[in-house]
């Protein structure tokens with residue numbers, strides 16, 4: 308089978324994936340004593356607690372944590388790992404807020420402030436329209452752009468590029484539009500859906516703890532508002548992603564509580580498609596007190612996400628943030644998706660990302676197949692899938708060695 312479809316709820320998972328777990332986890336005696344009780348819980352399809360998460364963070368053997376999370380990934384998806392063909396168009400960097408971790412926002416009067424009008428946005432997107440099926444658009448909170456503006460933008464986009472799915476606007480942007488237009492979150496979402504919005508990205512969750520938020524993103528939506536906006540979207544049939552920005556000032560307990568808030572919401576709504584944990588990048592931002600995540604900590608956090616978030620199907624290794632190499636490795640640590648071709652991106656690159664932007668499907672698929680997985684191209688909402696096998700690379704030839 309090289310192409311298949313799935314319901315939004317299953318998002319490509321094997322429907323009875325939990326039945327695969329006992330065999331994948333195998334003999335409990337093959338696990339170290341410390342992790343054995345957790346391996347047993349995973350094999351039985353039981354939910355892990357906050358204390359279990361802390362134990363996974365303190366376990367000295369990272370590869371064993373990865374092995375356990377990999378059992379869950381394989382139970383859900385076998386050898387498949389996912390990507391899509393997308394482009395990021397960030398509509399404006401003008402923002403009325405000034406989150407400390409943000410290297411992207413500008414005040415309206417800054418020399419390098421920009422705001423794409425609808426024609427400029429369409430021109431930008433039009434450069435990639437033949438090779439993408441998703442546009443990912445998030446930006447600053449522009450003081451003059453209300454819900455009506457975005458209705459016009461989305462209608463014009465769907466009109467010109469009907470095949471492109473619009474994944475746009477983080478929770479704080481929805482809050483901003485609802486305030487400017489003086490309507491509820493739900494009405495804002497409904498109007499945008501009717502204008503062509505297909506799904507919401509997960510950005511802006513940061514850490515769902517209001518004490519942390521008061522320091523790193525004062526003025527942004529509260530934890531409960533983030534959850535309420537995503538709940539409203541799910542109730543309207545708009546699938547969403549969710550994220551976690553880690554490596555600023557949060558504790559491990561706060562990271563795990565964040566995950567628990569998300570899975571509890573998803574217990575009610577079943578509307579999250581994908582969780583995207585990504586570390587804070589410090590360039591051009593204002594958080595000198597941040598405790599930056601190391602490579603091992605990034606892999607461990609991805610693995611723990613997979614184990615804690617038992618009801619969210621996909622765990623994304625966001626290569627725009629963590630780089631291609633770590634994203635590839637993360638496929639052995641519970642992640643099953645490495646995002647898309649992207650083509651252009653500003654937010655992470657201004658904060659220090661050096662991930663290349665010129666990848667086509669062949670390069671992405673090679674990252675996946677080199678990690679031992681079968682590359683599968685998906686659509687935005689994880690309902691359509693097609694195996695994409697990259698051409699076999701040319702054999703390596705030995706180059707003449709330089710004299711050293």
Ligand code: SF4
Pocket residue numbers: 402403404405406409410411412446447448479524527
């Ligand atoms: S993270 Fe978003 S809301 Fe915060 S300053 Fe940056 S653009 Fe504005």
